[in-house]
Every structure is written in structure tokens, then in C-alpha cells.
Amino acid sequence: MASAALQPSSQTAEETPGFVDAFLHEFPAPLSPESPLPWRVPGTVFSQEEVEGELADLVMGFLGSRSAPPPLAACLAHEAVSQLLQTDLSELRKLPEQEDEDEEEEKAPVTLLDAAGLARSLFTWLWEACSRWQKQVPMAARAPQRQWLVSVHAIRNARRRMEDRHVCLPAFNLLFGLSANAARHPELPSNPAGALRAAFGRTDEMFLRKAKREQLQSGTTGVCALITGKTLHVAWLGDSQVVLVQQGQVVKLMEPHRPERQDEKDRIEALGGFVSHMDCWRVNGTLAVSRAIGDIFQKPYVSGEADVASRELVGTEDYLLLACDGFFDVVPHQDVAGLVQGHLLRQQGSAEHVAEELVAEARERGSHDNITVMVVFLRDPQVLLEGGAQGVGLSEPETSSPPRS
Template sequence: MAAAGEEEGTAAQNWLSAVLRDLAGQPRPQNRSVSRDEAEGELSESVLRLVGGRGGPPWLAACLVRAAVQQTLQADLDSFIEGKHDVVEGPEDDVQTEDLLCFDTLLQRSLTGLQEISSQWQIQLPSAPTTKRNLYVSSHAIRNTRRKMEDRHVSLLEFNQLFGFTDGVERSYFAVFDGHGGLDAANYAATHVHVMVARHEALMFDPARALKEAFGRTDAMFLKRARRERLRSGTTGVCALLEGERLHVAWLGDSQALLVRQGNTVILMEPHKPEREDERDRIESMGGCVTFMGCWRVNGTLAVSRAIGDIDQKPYVSGEGDVSSHTLSGSEDFLVLACDGFYDVVSSSEVPSLVLGHLQENGGDGQHVAERLVAAAKEGGSSDNITVLVIFLRDPAKILEDLANGSGEGEPLFDFGGGGVEVVSDHAG
């Protein structure tokens, strides 16, 4: 064991050396401004993109990003101000002035710190985290027949390391964002929602509230950027936070999450669509309308009733998410997050058989199972962007073994003709 630890330490130090070599050149200029509220998310996204994907330990990359970004943010940010922007807020048209920071300079400062910290950690590495739950993640996304790819997805197994949580509670975050009218809103949500979750004052005692309200806070931030940069795009989203033995799912719009427990699909949420009676009532009470134009649309335009962005359709298209929470028993098999390009053509009851069929064909290897699901949606007639994220809550090989052994009561564990559907929520908001 000691030899294995030393080998891992040497590999981590070699990776730090490679990071230092890669950072020797100047970063590509970003030529943009960010607000103070946006700084952490934008820096973390850019720095993680630079150091991640190089084959090093993901936990070490997350720790390195956090250390470099926090070192930058702890400096006097007034020195990075390059302008101010007037923000109109509230029904009284109250005008607030917002500082805009030069992102190029912020990023340069972070990369300088990154080099310094990498050099220090080559001498003394931080301690590697210990985990009780092993998660296996498969993701796949395609543009399909659309002109642009407007989906984004996020998988953060190293949530605690990225944000410096050391309370012993394991946390992982996953999300799928389905943009429309452009890429900006989906990119923005993929950059900022998890930061809003991590920095929410209620995360430690009410993580469901933190996850839900992260949507509204991100929406408010994006609308400010949309006004100053004349952006018109929007995005739906579904996010999952695994926190200890609890699963919290938050969503707005028609991207969806599905849990499979011993072959049965557990419906975690109801998507926000204009034809829902409560959504129609909400929209019409504010003076909007819901009309049928090929499908039900808000004000004859959008086929979803809640989204981040869509500045021209606010407040009818709400930026407020919903949330549901669930206690995990250990019998859960996997969680699937996907956009409507998948769920519009693949029913919830088909998902277990597709996943288990893939595991059977591949000896319990779930690495490419998301590709199988995406292919099923495309073969089913989807022309939309398709993004699928599969999070195995148990070892896929163990799931396959249980399938072979049956339930222990003479019945198959998975019904390949379409398993049962269970609707469960022990908290909703």
C-alpha cells in the first residue's frame, strides 16, 4: 500500500510538472468583462479547462483550480475594474451601478498563482480525499441534425475539492442544460449554477433550497449580462446534487432526471411545459397567453414555460426552479439526466432495458452506455441536440451480476418489457 501511495504521489508531481510546462506560454486573450458576482465561476471554468483533461488526478486539478482562483479573488478587485454598468432593478426602475472587471487581467493573475502553487505542491502535495461512494459516469452529446450544438453538461465528482468543503459530507454535482436561441445562456448556466449552489448560505443545512435557488440567482445574473450585451438566448436545465445519502434534483423547463431502482423507474420530477394547468394559469394571470402552434407555446414563441434567460419573455417564462429530494437506500442503480431531445422520443419505461441491454452486451462495462441511449433517441426520430448523462450509483458489473442472479424471489430483477414506474418525492418545492 505504501508503495502504491508513493507511486501515486510521483504521478501527481509529474502531472504538476506538465501543468507548469503548459502554462509557460501566454493564455489566449478573452477580451471580455465580468461582474464581481461572475468572477469566481468564469475563472474556475477557464482555469479548470486549462489544467483538466491532461490525465492527472481530477481531485488534484480541482484543488489546484480552487487555490489559484481564491488567491486571485482575495486580492483587491478594485484594481481590475475597467468600467461600470448601470443595472435597472425592481418595479420602481431603481438604477444600480455594477463594477465590470477585466477578465484578461484576472485570468493572468490566476495563472500566475497557478504556477506558484504548482511549484509549491511539487514539494508537498495536499492530502488526497477519501471517498465512501464510487460513482461511475457516462456522458455523450451530439449536435444531431441541428445547425448548432446548444446543449451543455457538467459532471463534478470533485465538488468538495473545487469549493474547499472539508466537513466530511461527500458531494457530487451533475447537470444538463439545453439552450435555445443561441449558446450564451447554456454556457452561462454550465459555468455558474454550481457556483451559486456552493456559495449559497443554506447549502449546509438545506441543500435542496440551495440547489433550487441557484437557478434564480443565475437567471438574475444572466439577465444583467443579457441587457448589457444584448443577448436573447435561454436555456432549460436539470441538476442533481448527491449529498451524503441524499439526492436532490432541481429543474426548470423540460430537461429531465430519471432514477432507476432495481429495474423500476422512479419519476423524480414533472417538466415545466406551457400546457401544464398550473403553468398556464401562472402565465395567463400575468397577462401572457399559451397558444398551440405545432405544440403549446408561451406567447406563441417558446415551448417551455421556465428557463434561464429569454429576456424578451420575462416574466412569463420564469427563472424559478423546482426541487425534489430523496433518501438513497443503496438499492438504486443509476440516474439519467437528459435534454428533451432524448426524452421526447425515448420513454422512461424504455431506459432500464436500454441500459441493462448495453451492460449485458459489454460484460458490465458502462463506459459507453450514454452513447447507446443517444443512439436510441436518434434512431427513434429525434432531430434535436441530444445530451445524456448516466450516473451509476452502484458498480455496473454488480448490477449485471444481480440481473443474472435475479431478485432472489424467483423474479427477474429487470423487466425488459418495460419495468414499473414509481413516483416518489419526500420533499418538493
């Protein structure tokens, strides 16, 4: 789940060099070969095509956990990752596992790199950047940013594992790498919705190759929101959802991909699959979603093609709410505005912990799944409180995207 920036940030220009000083005080020298890494590396190897996004995600998470100002974090991530990618990485190469000789398709050779070695080198480049910037922080990292207030909360709940992940990029234009498949798409400036759709497809292709290489059978749903200028673009696969609240009215932006949708059922059956009811509607008696990244053994019935929609913003929009099925399975769309407004009333206009309260509400209503909620305020919550909810209900989507084929 992703977002960008609009309202003035509370962070001042003085915080930028202050963060650099604090970082160098905590890490006065680069890590020695024996020193533990300050972050957890996701996996043992990365393929060449995964490196940029994985490392940018790693360093952004690290800087965010230390409350780095978003512009500085984005610029530092850009600097550290780009410098690392310009070095010779051959010493970090690892041989892929031997492929089965009876594979029908001839595969291109895969370059795998040691993840821990990459992470250690990345920290060195991050330290080098901070050392240089202690004397003079680049203007881009110090420039005032317009930023939305974002409230995020996620819990494992009753599940054995936490499988949700969320991303918020308030300084997207300063960062490359994270969400690399969208950021690198040539049509992003001219056709953002198309670029998002292509990025989901590219991510699915990469995940499927990783699944074959590492014998994975997993998959994921996803939803993304991107604002360019005055236009909101959303893209999604599966049953993670985003809704817009405008003047207290919940605006439905999308239809989740579930097997019981008639168009999805028709598509699955046309491919030779089936949809059956086993406590809920499922594809081929297994998955409860009809589109997803991964799930290699259910392709093509479970499609990896995202849907997209676009909507012009007029300035009266209150906030976006992005959440997984662990929330929306128990909280109807029409309840969202009342729950948020109630929180603002109790907290006298403070919205910092609204996502935490929404997660607690979903749990109280019986959700046992992982729950992730992100609320992106497009207007000052205090203004919303003073104006009150002008209407609580549900309206159908009014998007500029063409119908899905």
C-alpha cells in the first residue's frame, strides 16, 4: 500500500542535519566484518532484478524506524543504493540451485547475489553518504516538503505469522528503487495508471520466477494508491481495498477480485477452472481470491493482471483508507466514515492513532486474520472535526478509467 505527499510537514529544516549527526554518533565508523547488521535481511539471496527494490526497501525501513525526515531518507536511500549498484558485485555472486534436466522451457541464466553481503555493503554506502552530508546536506534533502498526515497500524492478530506488508512513500519523487517496477516504467509520467498496471504484472513475473527457483507456493494480494498532480490513481489485485471519504461520504473506488464476481467466475470457467463454495467462494476449491501476485500452481485461473482506476481530486476529499481483507471482511465500507469521525471527536482532532483504533475495531468485530490499516488524510483532521461529517453513506465509483476488458 502506498501514498505520497501534500500538507506541510511538521519537520523543520534543522532536523535534517540533526539526524545526520545523531546517525554518526550512533555509528561512528562503518561496520566491521564481525559487527552485527543493524537490520534484518529478508532472505539469503537476491536475484539481480530484485536487488534495487529490496535494498531501497531495507534502507528506507531502517531510516524510517529512526524518524529520519522523509526527504532526507529518500535522498539517502537514493545515494546509498545507486552507489552500491555502480560497484562490482561479482564477489557476491552465488550459484543458483541445479535446475531439473527435464525442464521443457529453456531458462535464461539467473544471477543470484548474497543478501547479507549486499546489506553490509549498503550500510557502508549509507555511512559514507552521512559522513559527506554532515558537512553539507544537499538542497533536495533540506527542501520543505508538502506531506500528508498518515496513520498506519498492523497486527498479526490470531494468525501464526504476520504476512501483511505496507509501504508509504511521502517523497516518491526523491526516491528510486522502492516500488522500482512503477518508478522505472517509462509511461509513469504520461500514463500513471498504465504504469501501475504494468508494474503489478512485472512484479508477478518476478515472483513467479522466484517461486520456481525457491520452491515457493505462496502469493499475495495488493492495493496501491498514487497521486500525480490532482489525479488519484489506484491499482489492485485481489481483496485488499482502498476507499475514499469525501465530505463525510464514502466513495467506492474499486471492486475486489473475488471468485463470486460474475465476470471473474466466467473468466475462470472459460480457462477450464471452477468456482465452488467451501465456507466461502474459492477458485478450484482453494483460494478465496481470483487475482493475485504469485500462487504459481493456480495460474492462470488466479490472474496476475491488475485492475486500475483514476479519479480527479477537487480539494474536498477528506482521506483515503487502505486496508487488507482482515479489516474489510468485518467492517463494511459504510461504517468507515463514522468510525473515523468518532475517533476525531474523542481525540479532539488528533488523528495520529486512528489506524490503531480501526484495527482494534476490526478485531473486536471478530477478525482473526492479519489486519493492516493505513489512513492518508488529504485535509487537516482538525478541519474535518470542526466541519463535522456532512454525510455518512456509500456512493459508487466515478472514475476516468475505461472498463476492464
